[in-house]
Amino acid sequence: MSISTRRRTRVAAVAIGAVAAIALAGCAAGTSPEQPADGEPVEITFQSWVPNIDRAVDAFNEAHDDINVTLETITAGPDGGYATMLSAVQAGNPADVVQLGYDAIPDFLINDALEDITPYVADSEDLFVPWQWQTGVFGDKVYSIPQASGPLGQFYRADIFEELGIDYPETWDEFYEAAKVVRASDPDRYITAFAFNQAPWMIGLAQQGGANWFVAENDAWSVSIDGDETAKVAEFWQKMIDEDLVKVEADFSSEWNADLQNGNILSWISGSWADAILRGTAPDTSGTWAVGAMPQWNAGENVSATWAGGSANAVLKGSKNPEAAAEFAVWLNSNTDSVSILTEIGAGWPSIVDTAAIASLQDAPEVFEFYGGQDIWDVFAESDKAVDTSWSWPPLSSTLFASLTDNVKAAVDAGTPLVDAYAETQADMVAALTERGISVAD
Numbered sequence: 001m002s003i004s005t006r007r008r009t010r011v012a013a014v015a016i017g018a019v020a021a022i023a024l025a026g027c028a029a030g031t032s033p034e035q036p037a038d039g040e041p042v043e044i045t046f047q048s049w050v051p052n053i054d055r056a057v058d059a060f061n062e063a064h065d066d067i068n069v070t071l072e073t074i075t076a077g078p079d080g081g082y083a084t085m086l087s088a089v090q091a092g093n094p095a096d097v098v099q100l101g102y103d104a105i106p107d108f109l110i111n112d113a114l115e116d117i118t119p120y121v122a123d124s125e126d127l128f129v130p131w132q133w134q135t136g137v138f139g140d141k142v143y144s145i146p147q148a149s150g151p152l153g154q155f156y157r158a159d160i161f162e163e164l165g166i167d168y169p170e171t172w173d174e175f176y177e178a179a180k181v182v183r184a185s186d187p188d189r190y191i192t193a194f195a196f197n198q199a200p201w202m203i204g205l206a207q208q209g210g211a212n213w214f215v216a217e218n219d220a221w222s223v224s225i226d227g228d229e230t231a232k233v234a235e236f237w238q239k240m241i242d243e244d245l246v247k248v249e250a251d252f253s254s255e256w257n258a259d260l261q262n263g264n265i266l267s268w269i270s271g272s273w274a275d276a277i278l279r280g281t282a283p284d285t286s287g288t289w290a291v292g293a294m295p296q297w298n299a300g301e302n303v304s305a306t307w308a309g310g311s312a313n314a315v316l317k318g319s320k321n322p323e324a325a326a327e328f329a330v331w332l333n334s335n336t337d338s339v340s341i342l343t344e345i346g347a348g349w350p351s352i353v354d355t356a357a358i359a360s361l362q363d364a365p366e367v368f369e370f371y372g373g374q375d376i377w378d379v380f381a382e383s384d385k386a387v388d389t390s391w392s393w394p395p396l397s398s399t400l401f402a403s404l405t406d407n408v409k410a411a412v413d414a415g416t417p418l419v420d421a422y423a424e425t426q427a428d429m430v431a432a433l434t435e436r437g438i439s440v441a442d
Contacts (some may be wrong), residue, residue, distance in 0.1 A: 102309030120326035148348025149310035150271030151383035200308035220439035271307035276346025
């Protein structure tokens with residue numbers, strides 16, 4: 001058995017143990033398939049937050065006369081769509097298929113909110129990148145179909161970098177020096193924003209710095225949010241804040257959008273899906289942007305990370321048509337025409353193995369034109385390969401996200417050290433896991 005397989009087995013054991021510990025597994029009653037009238041398609045609902053994903057849903061409906069999918073648009077995240085999904089499961093009227101971040105799957109498992117779809121999808125495993133497939137596998141049971149990962153890269157204003165004589169920063173030390181040049185060039189200009197509102201961004205930075213916050217060992221979770229690797233990352237960004245080299249503002253805010261449009265924010269470290277957001281937010285800057293790999297902590301290395309892992313499609317507990325729902329989830333994320341649409345609309349980096357068959361990765365004139373003719377997918381293909389796949393998402397990721405953003409924002413507002421915010425998040429997570437009856441290693 002490989003190290004990776006042993007690790008995943010430990011993660012599965014702890015996750016399943018967590019379910020048992022809080023006495024939720026098996027509480028929901030089984031449901032019988034809903035039989036349509038003769039000649040009528042099976043009707044299923046799909047909840048997603050991805051803009052324009054209706055194009056892929058329409059493609060499925062056009063290709064199938066036995067299943068019809070109705071799309072319901074939801075708000076992303078634990079305070080939006082996730083809460084709605086869990087409430088619907090408890091009420092007995094869930095959607096059939098839903099969009100979930102890889103980070104959220106353990107949360108849904110400990111709430112007994114996912115159907116075991118193994119009988120319907122087990123023979124599809126070879127279609128998908130192994131680590132992405134494994135994000136939905138616990139205790140040898142399959143609970144989700146991977147859609148896409150979020151490998152990180154750096155979107156940056158190549159024209160202004162060139163104007164200022166800045167070579168692309170290959171290391172974080174070079175990034176720091178470039179930030180000083182940017183600040184000296186214009187009182188309103190910053191190399192990037194410190195997005196205190198984005199836990200996935202901060203987690204990705206820590207992951208790329210070598211941190212591994214949650215490790216499942218001996219039926220317990222080892223929690224290391226405040227370890228040395230995270231402290232290194234926190235101290236770097238503390239220096240950037242203290243020297244006024246980054247703009248402290250929430251990304252996706254109106255101010256942040258305006259700063260991207262007017263050139264006051266020159267770069268954005270984000271997932272591959274951010275391409276579509278950037279093109280939609282700042283269309284008038286077309287041709288001025290480029291994409292590079294994340295700066296490295298040590299010159300010559302090639303270490304990457306993800307934005308919250310990626311996204312999957314899962315069948316909610318209580319679906320009256322789990323087999324049809326699972327069939328849709330597999331098709332949506334493995335049919336090359338569908339995956340080409342998903343990539344084009346910014347769903348993320350494809351989860352299927354055969355990316356050479358995805359048309360929008362081979363020829364994307366609108367995308368390449370925005371980035372001055374650069375094939376940006378080459379960057380994200382390499383980034384995806386360089387992701388540390390040993391990273392595990394724990395139960396209660398929604399608690400993790402809320403705690404981290406609250407503590408970091410409080411530190412920024414009060415002028416206290418960021419390392420203290422991570423230490424407080426460590427304490428919060430240990431307490432939350434323990435309170436839910438989930439074992440935490442000493």
